Amino acid sequence: MTTRNAKTNAIGLEYADYKGRPSTLCKGCGHDSISSQIISVAYELNIKPHEIIKLSGIGCSSKSPAYFLGRSHGFNALHGRMPSVGTGALIANHTLQAIGVSGDGDTASIGMGQFKHLMRRNVRMVYIVENNGVYGLTKGQFSATADQGQRLKYAGKNDFPPEDLCLEAIVAGCGFVARSFSGDPKQVRELLKAALSHNGTAMLDIISPCVTFNNGDESTKSYGWGKEHEAPLHDINFVPVMDEIIIEDYDPGEVRQVEMHDGSIIQLHKLEEDYDPTDRMGALHRLEWARQQNEFITGLVYYDKSRVSLAEVSNLGDTPLGQLPNEKIRPSREALAELMDSFI
Amino acid sequence: MSVIEADVLQAATFSQNRSSNGREPVVNDFSIVVATANGTGSQTSNLTLLRALFKMGIPVNGKNIFPSNIQGLPTWYHIRVSDEGFVARRHTSEVLVAFNEATVAEDIETLPAGGVCIYSADWRDVPLREDVINYAIPVNQFLREAGVKGKIRDYIANMVYVGAVAQLLDIELDKIEEALSFHFGRRQKLVDQNMGLVRAAFDWTAENIQKVDPYRVEPLNMTANQILITGNEAAALGAIFGGVTVAAWYPITPSTSLIDALVAHLPKLRRDPETGKETCAVIQAEDELAAAGMIMGAGWAGARAMTATSGPGISLMAEFAGLGYFAEIPAVIWDIQRIGPSTGLPTRTSQGDITFAYYLGHGDTKNVILFPATVAECFEMGTTSFNLADELQTPVFVLSDLDLGMNTWMTKPFEYPQEAIKRGKVLTAEEVEEKGFFRYQDIDHDGIGYRTLPGNEHPKGAWFARGTGHNEFAVYSEKPEDWVKNMDRLNRKFDTARKLVPGPIIDVDQTAEVGIISLGTTLYPIEEARLRLSDRDLDTSFMRLKALPINKVVRDFVENHERVYVIEMNRDGQLHAILQTEMPDLATKLVSIAYLDGMPLTARWIVEAIEEKEHSE
Numbered sequence: 001m002t003t004r005n006a007k008t009n010a011i012g013l014e015y016a017d018y019k020g021r022p023s024t025l026c027k028g029c030g031h032d033s034i035s036s037q038i039i040s041v042a043y044e045l046n047i048k049p050h051e052i053i054k055l056s057g058i059g060c061s062s063k064s065p066a067y068f069l070g071r072s073h074g075f076n077a078l079h080g081r082m083p084s085v086g087t088g089a090l091i092a093n094h095t096l097q098a099i100g101v102s103g104d105g106d107t108a109s110i111g112m113g114q115f116k117h118l119m120r121r122n123v124r125m126v127y128i129v130e131n132n133g134v135y136g137l138t139k140g141q142f143s144a145t146a147d148q149g150q151r152l153k154y155a156g157k158n159d160f161p162p163e164d165l166c167l168e169a170i171v172a173g174c175g176f177v178a179r180s181f182s183g184d185p186k187q188v189r190e191l192l193k194a195a196l197s198h199n200g201t202a203m204l205d206i207i208s209p210c211v212t213f214n215n216g217d218e219s220t221k222s223y224g225w226g227k228e229h230e231a232p233l234h235d236i237n238f239v240p241v242m243d244e245i246i247i248e249d250y251d252p253g254e255v256r257q258v259e260m261h262d263g264s265i266i267q268l269h270k271l272e273e274d275y276d277p278t279d280r281m282g283a284l285h286r287l288e289w290a291r292q293q294n295e296f297i298t299g300l301v302y303y304d305k306s307r308v309s310l311a312e313v314s315n316l317g318d319t320p321l322g323q324l325p326n327e328k329i330r331p332s333r334e335a336l337a338e339l340m341d342s343f344i
Numbered sequence: 345m346s347v348i349e350a351d352v353l354q355a356a357t358f359s360q361n362r363s364s365n366g367r368e369p370v371v372n373d374f375s376i377v378v379a380t381a382n383g384t385g386s387q388t389s390n391l392t393l394l395r396a397l398f399k400m401g402i403p404v405n406g407k408n409i410f411p412s413n414i415q416g417l418p419t420w421y422h423i424r425v426s427d428e429g430f431v432a433r434r435h436t437s438e439v440l441v442a443f444n445e446a447t448v449a450e451d452i453e454t455l456p457a458g459g460v461c462i463y464s465a466d467w468r469d470v471p472l473r474e475d476v477i478n479y480a481i482p483v484n485q486f487l488r489e490a491g492v493k494g495k496i497r498d499y500i501a502n503m504v505y506v507g508a509v510a511q512l513l514d515i516e517l518d519k520i521e522e523a524l525s526f527h528f529g530r531r532q533k534l535v536d537q538n539m540g541l542v543r544a545a546f547d548w549t550a551e552n553i554q555k556v557d558p559y560r561v562e563p564l565n566m567t568a569n570q571i572l573i574t575g576n577e578a579a580a581l582g583a584i585f586g587g588v589t590v591a592a593w594y595p596i597t598p599s600t601s602l603i604d605a606l607v608a609h610l611p612k613l614r615r616d617p618e619t620g621k622e623t624c625a626v627i628q629a630e631d632e633l634a635a636a637g638m639i640m641g642a643g644w645a646g647a648r649a650m651t652a653t654s655g656p657g658i659s660l661m662a663e664f665a666g667l668g669y670f671a672e673i674p675a676v677i678w679d680i681q682r683i684g685p686s687t688g689l690p691t692r693t694s695q696g697d698i699t700f701a702y703y704l705g706h707g708d709t710k711n712v713i714l715f716p717a718t719v720a721e722c723f724e725m726g727t728t729s730f731n732l733a734d735e736l737q738t739p740v741f742v743l744s745d746l747d748l749g750m751n752t753w754m755t756k757p758f759e760y761p762q763e764a765i766k767r768g769k770v771l772t773a774e775e776v777e778e779k780g781f782f783r784y785q786d787i788d789h790d791g792i793g794y795r796t797l798p799g800n801e802h803p804k805g806a807w808f809a810r811g812t813g814h815n816e817f818a819v820y821s822e823k824p825e826d827w828v829k830n831m832d833r834l835n836r837k838f839d840t841a842r843k844l845v846p847g848p849i850i851d852v853d854q855t856a857e858v859g860i861i862s863l864g865t866t867l868y869p870i871e872e873a874r875l876r877l878s879d880r881d882l883d884t885s886f887m888r889l890k891a892l893p894i895n896k897v898v899r900d901f902v903e904n905h906e907r908v909y910v911i912e913m914n915r916d917g918q919l920h921a922i923l924q925t926e927m928p929d930l931a932t933k934l935v936s937i938a939y940l941d942g943m944p945l946t947a948r949w950i951v952e953a954i955e956e957k958e959h960s961e
Contacts, residue, residue, distance in 0.1 A: 021819070050798075050800055050801045053645075065808075073797075076808065081633060084634040084638045084640075085641035087592075087637070088647070088649065089798065091647075092645035092647035096645070113634075314622060314625045316622060317619050320645070321624070321646075322797060326587065328623050330586070330587050330761070331613045339613070344569075
């Protein structure tokens with residue numbers, strides 16, 4: 001380590017130990033801001049880097065796992081197919097914590113099927129959609145989350161309505177559905193922390209502006225629009241289970257507390273409305289209302305810890321399948337002899 | 345008379361006089377075809393006949409020629425009995441059980457003169473042939489007498505032909521009962537119910553039909569200590585003993601029964617008795633793309649991961665195959681081949697995916713393929729495929745086919761795998777500390793780098809798997825020299841594969857000018873055809889490939905023969921093309937004999953094809 005006197009976290013790692021390679025995305029890209037929050041959160045939560053796997057598909061967003069947590073294994077897979085690769089990896093080793101990064105092209109178009117089936121199976125993965133409404137690497141085509149009627153320099157006019165990934169996620173059975181804005185790092189951070197404690201798929205639809213192709217103020221995916229219109233449903237504060245700080249007394253009229261599967265607590269400080277993220281019908285209704293009113297609501301939109309994860313459904317033991325010793329994965333000679341007798 | 349003529353002429357010779365009891369008996373060497381409608385439960389009655397013959401010690405093989413349909417379309421089950429042990433499909437069947445009114449007219453046409461037609465007496469206007477021996481069985485009468493009504497009527501009606509055939513061909517009743525008992529898992533009530541009808545038809549036939557045909561069976565001692573099993577079930581068991589830990593799949597004929605068998609056998613064989621936890625997970629994916637993605641993710645994270653599919657599924661897996669080759673991820677892909685292109689004939693066999701699987705993936709991709717020809721090899725390759733995938737860190741394809749996978753074959757009980765489970769070059773955290781870790785460096789000069797698994801605690805133990813260009817440290821690189829270096833190493837790895845894959849099975853006749861190369865289930869008609877050719881003074885050598893890529897042994901075989909026929913079940917001669925590409929200097933020695941109509945090849949067709957080529961020399 002070059003900086004001997006640098007601050008370390010509770011497991012003795014420095015902030016730098018959570019960094020990745022230098023980003024090659026455009027200066028000011030929303031995605032880099034999200035990468036920074038992932039690094040901060042992993043440092044703050046004392047996460048062991050080897051217990052994380054990073055997964056992505058193809059696109060600007062999907063490049064970003066190379067730019068955070070350099071000490072974690074990563075798999076940059078195929079366009080739209082990160083969910084299946086993650087599902088396989090997590091069934092082979094269910095003790096790992098997965099952070100998947102996707103984009104609106106990678107998820108809402110080519111990957112919609114796998115996205116929905118990941119949540120249907122409740123694979124334990126934080127699934128981040130870095131949503132900017134536009135294809136960057138191919139230079140500015142509309143994605144399926146672009147605003148209807150929007151005009152872009154090269155792509156012309158978008159005639160079709162946008163997909164709402166939060167609605168899709170709730171309908172698919174996801175138990176942790178959030179929307180945020182890369183220009184609101186504090187909220188992104190708290191949501192990420194909570195997402196990492198969720199026992200199942202946690203979907204974060206983060207509006208993350210593309211400074212090169214879709215940052216005009218009239219675009220709902222721009223910094224300007226986000227700063228102007230972001231309407232948080234609540235102020236979020238995540239209290240991890242291991243935290244010994246006694247939670248201050250709170251006024252149930254002011255704060256809604258949500259206890260998570262592992263005992264962690266999400267505190268939702270009420271703002272203008274009293275929003276209940278555990279009400280599925282309410283969440284669907286609120287999202288649809290926001291869509292009709294063109295409101296940019298952010299925060300924890302839906303939470304349900306009742307579903308079990310794929311690993312539990314699969315009745316797996318403590319040792320990951322991928323690390324079982326040879327004697328556990330080949331039955332005995334006697335077992336084969338007995339089996340062959342049953343065929344006679 | 346040579347064997348080839350016997351196929352057709354045996355029957356004809358005796359057909360002149362229908363009433364002749366003087367016809368010489370034909371014992372243990374003929375074929376039966378049972379024509380029924382799909383979904384009527386005839387699989388039970390057909391397997392009962394097959395197993396009863398097998399239990400009499402007679403070598404048998406059953407081939408189900410079935411439609412892509414759940415109920416109603418015609419289906420044919422061919423049973424060959426052969427005291428010489430031949431199990432290939434024959435061109436003609438001498439004994440027809442015509443139990444499908446919709447096809448009875450055309451079924452009768454397929455009989456050789458002197459053949460036997462057993463049909464339902466309840467039908468009108470059956471176009472019976474004069475030169476065939478016809479036996480009418482009053483099916484409805486049996487059902488009425490047995491009081492069978494409702495849904496099970498069709499199912500149980502099939503037992504009528506079991507009884508009649510048993511009487512006519514001398515199949516022992518207690519063997520039929522043993523077969524039924526096996527089929528129904530010893531549920532005596534079902535056995536008794538079916539056996540009642542079998543006995544009634546058996547007795548009625550004895551009293552009312554005068555047997556004038558020559559076909560019968562006699563007990564032999566040629567199947568002792570053998571079992572009957574399908575290739576797909578053998579493959580599933582092979583995977584279970586080969587250490588499969590993750591299987592992801594999507595239903596597709598004819599591979600589905602492989603996973604069905606996996607699911608059926610896993611609880612008993614692979615549930616940890618101490619903890620009650622599974623040591624293998626099976627996930628039904630949303631499509632073959634996802635199935636391929638799941639096994640790639642699982643293989644990367646250390647699992648012995650497999651999928652089973654067929655041609656259309658392989659098409660969908662193309663992109664992941666390329667990723668697996670390039671990012672170097674172990675996985676096993678079983679392709680139970682059916683006819684393409686496109687949906688093709690989903691219930692008919694082929695060897696049409698050889699070139700596609702070999703080169704699957706865009707860009708410069710080459711894959712390792714195993715070719716099982718027997719159910720025993722399906723079992724054996726359960727271990728071999730995973731070991732190769734782990735040692736070579738690459739997707740390994742296993743190309744079976746519908747005939748092997750879904751039909752029932754005799755085999756000796758499987759032997760416990762001789763090959764240990766090998767996991768290849770995987771570094772632990774301690775080993776990373778000791779040796780360092782450079783993912784794609786060719787330290788051992790075999791083209792195979794060392795890998796670590798996610799979860800490796802060493803601070804330098806992580807790597808980034810990617811389908812994008814990368815250098816030796818798995819870091820993104822667009823440098824031309826990095827690209828070339830990596831691709832050259834992958835070629836070196838492929839050369840290592842040549843040494844690691846199972847070598848061909850060779851039967852060299854030192855005097856033979858003619859060699860035959862094949863793979864998979866063409867083995868059976870080729871074995872028979874070689875004997876027939878030998879009878880006709882054409883001796884041949886034979887090499888059956890068990891894998892691609894090839895090695896020097898194949899080259900030597902071609903060099904040592906004047907002409908080498910490459911026999912395969914597809915239109916374009918796919919293996920032939922690969923062999924020509926691999927041995928351009930010997931290309932003109934290789935002659936393609938390729939044919940595909942959905943049916944397994946017959947010895948007769950191969951003999952004719954080779955003789956035609958020989959005469960045109």
